[in-house]
Amino acid sequence: MTTPITVAYGDGIGPExxxxxxxxxxxxxxxxxxxxxxxxxxxxxxxxxxxxxPSAWETLxxxxxxxxxxxxxxxxxxxxxxxxxxxxxxGLYANIRPTQAYHPFVKTNHPKMDxxxxxxxxxxxxxxxxxxxxxxxxxxxxxxxxxxxxxxxRYAFEYAVQNNRKKITCMSKDNIMKxxxxxxxxxxxxxxxxxxxxxxxxxxxxxxxxxxxxxxxxFDVIVTENLYGDIISDIAADVSGSVGLAGSSNIxxxxxxxxxxxxxxxxxxxxxxxNPSGILQSAALIVSTSMSTPNKPNQCSVTPKIxxxxxxxxxxxxxxxxxxxxSVVGTWWCxxxxxxxARCHGTSESSSSGVAVM
Numbered sequence: 001m002t003t004p005i006t007v008a009y010g011d012g013i014g015p016e017x018x019x020x021x022x023x024x025x026x027x028x029x030x031x032x033x034x035x036x037x038x039x040x041x042x043x044x045x046x047x048x049x050x051x052x053x054p055s056a057w058e059t060l061x062x063x064x065x066x067x068x069x070x071x072x073x074x075x076x077x078x079x080x081x082x083x084x085x086x087x088x089x090x091g092l093y094a095n096i097r098p099t100q101a102y103h104p105f106v107k108t109n110h111p112k113m114d115x116x117x118x119x120x121x122x123x124x125x126x127x128x129x130x131x132x133x134x135x136x137x138x139x140x141x142x143x144x145x146x147x148x149x150x151x152x153x154r155y156a157f158e159y160a161v162q163n164n165r166k167k168i169t170c171m172s173k174d175n176i177m178k179x180x181x182x183x184x185x186x187x188x189x190x191x192x193x194x195x196x197x198x199x200x201x202x203x204x205x206x207x208x209x210x211x212x213x214x215x216x217x218x219f220d221v222i223v224t225e226n227l228y229g230d231i232i233s234d235i236a237a238d239v240s241g242s243v244g245l246a247g248s249s250n251i252x253x254x255x256x257x258x259x260x261x262x263x264x265x266x267x268x269x270x271x272x273x274x275n276p277s278g279i280l281q282s283a284a285l286i287v288s289t290s291m292s293t294p295n296k297p298n299q300c301s302v303t304p305k306i307x308x309x310x311x312x313x314x315x316x317x318x319x320x321x322x323x324x325x326x327s328v329v330g331t332w333w334c335x336x337x338x339x340x341x342a343r344c345h346g347t348s349e350s351s352s353s354g355v356a357v358m
Contacts, residue, residue, distance in 0.1 A: 004033045005286065006059050010069030011040045012264030013274035018069040020276040021283050030287055035059055040071030040264075044079050051082035060090070066257040067286060069279060070264035083250075083259075084128060087121050092250035092257055093148065094155045095119040096285075097233040099216075099240050106241035112217040113240055116165070118156040119229025121250060123148050126226045144180050144225060149187045155251075156223035157195045167199040167220040168192070171208040171228055184225060205232075212236050237261060244274075247281030258282040 007022070009015045025032065037056040044051050051071065060066055066086075073079055086092065096118055103111035129141040153170075160168055170188040174181035185202060192200045203211065205228045211218065212235050224232065237246035243262045250257040260278025268274055 002031050002033050003065070004035065004063045005065045005067055006063045007034050007036050008039045008066065008068040008071075009036065010264060011042075011072040012070060012266040012269045014040075014069030014071065014264055016270070016272070017260070017274050017276035017279050018067075021067075021279045024280055025283055025287075030283075035063060039068070039082060041074060044074050049078055050080050050085045052085070057089075060086075060255070064255050065286060066255075067279070067283060068257060068259045070260060070262060072264045072266060081128070084126055086257060087250060090255040090257070091122075091252035092255060093120065093122050094152055094251040095121040095229060095233075095248060096159070096251060097229075097236070097246060097248040097261060098281075098285075099233070099236040099246055101240050102245070106245065108239070108241045110216050110239060113236075115212075115216060115219040115236060116159070116163075116221045117229055117233045117236060118152065118159060118221060118223045119233065120144070120148060120152040120224070120226050122226070124226035126230075142177075142180060144184065146183060146187065149184050150191065153184075153188050153191045153223055156221055157191060157198060160198055160221050161195065165198075165221045167201070169208070169219055169222045170200070170202045171205045171222060171224040171232070172202070173205050173228075175204055181225070188223065208232065209235055213239055216240075233261060242275060243278075245277045245281065247278050247283075247285055249282065249285045256286075258286045 007018065009018045022034070037059050038053070039051050039056060041051075043053060043056075046053075051073065071082055073081060096116065098116045100114040101108045101111050123144045125140055125142050127141070127143055129143065131139040131141075133139050156168055159165070170185055172181040172185045174185045188200070188202070192198065205224070208222075209232050212222075212232055216236060216239055222229075222232070233246070233248070234243060237243045240246070244260075246261045248259060248261050250259070259282055262278055265274060
């Protein structure tokens with residue numbers, strides 16, 4: 001049975017990396033049907049402060065799955081974050097960001113790195129509750145709930161069980177925020193008792209972030225609050241080799257959104273140097289999340305095909321990668337099944353068809 005998904009091409013480098021991604025999905029044999037919507041800067045400038053038109057909401061609610069390229073949010077003038085809006089409106093409470101090293105295909109100092117960050121996605125400072133109290137005082141309100149904390153912590157433990165993960169680390173700042181972060185840590189400890197097969201530990205967020213940067217291989221699954229999770233997932237992605245490699249899923253009870261963790265990078269748009277791996281990784285997560293059912297066991301074979309294509313394409317022993325990893329190979333060659341015309345750290349050439357890589 002064909003799985004319908006909604007696709008948003010986004011802004012900046014979004015359209016080119018999305019085209020590359022859809023090409024790989026097609027070649028890998030993913031049984032999907034695609035319906036596109038327009039989101040982002042153009043829609044904001046038309047007067048839609050959330051970056052989405054009503055017709056786009058209708059499509060999202062019908063298909064329930066969104067693959068979204070990065071977008072540009074105009075600064076000022078009351079424009080709302082599209083991601084925050086969608087997470088709230090669709091109940092996407094869990095943000096899942098797997099990060100692993102792809103040594104020797106991608107250079108990293110931590111070849112054994114393989115961790116997953118489970119981030120609460122609706123609460124905390126990202127709720128966007130702010131006040132201008134006086135000419136000198138500005139306030140951002142951090143709100144987290146016990147029910148929201150229980151839900152994300154339990155999700156992390158269930159994820160660990162289903163994916164054969166052995167340890168979960170909670171990260172918080174309960175040495176300072178003893179009530180809010182204290183509740184998060186205590187809830188983690190309470191729910192952990194229901195999963196005696198899972199090893200647990202806890203880090204204060206600042207030293208936890210430092211350990212991710214210096215010794216990421218000691219972590220398996222990390223569960224944390226919204227702001228902390230946003231920060232450490234970028235650290236983890238960069239340590240693995242490049243922020244451009246990382247994908248993510250935003251999961252709710254009825255809807256899911258999949259996206260790369262990086263921005264729209266308008267400064268390199270159209271130059272054929274953007275790394276499509278992050279959105280490709282997100283596409284792989286769609287396939288494994290949406291298509292892994294008892295009635296469609298073969299669909300799971302698409303996921304290793306996609307990941308193999310991203311990270312194991314080699315020509316005469318050289319990895320094929322883009323500018324963020326020190327290469328001259330272009331965006332489209334990362335998704336092409338044709339022979340690459342340049343090697344990592346080599347010089348650009350023209351293909352036999354006369355199309356330049358750069």
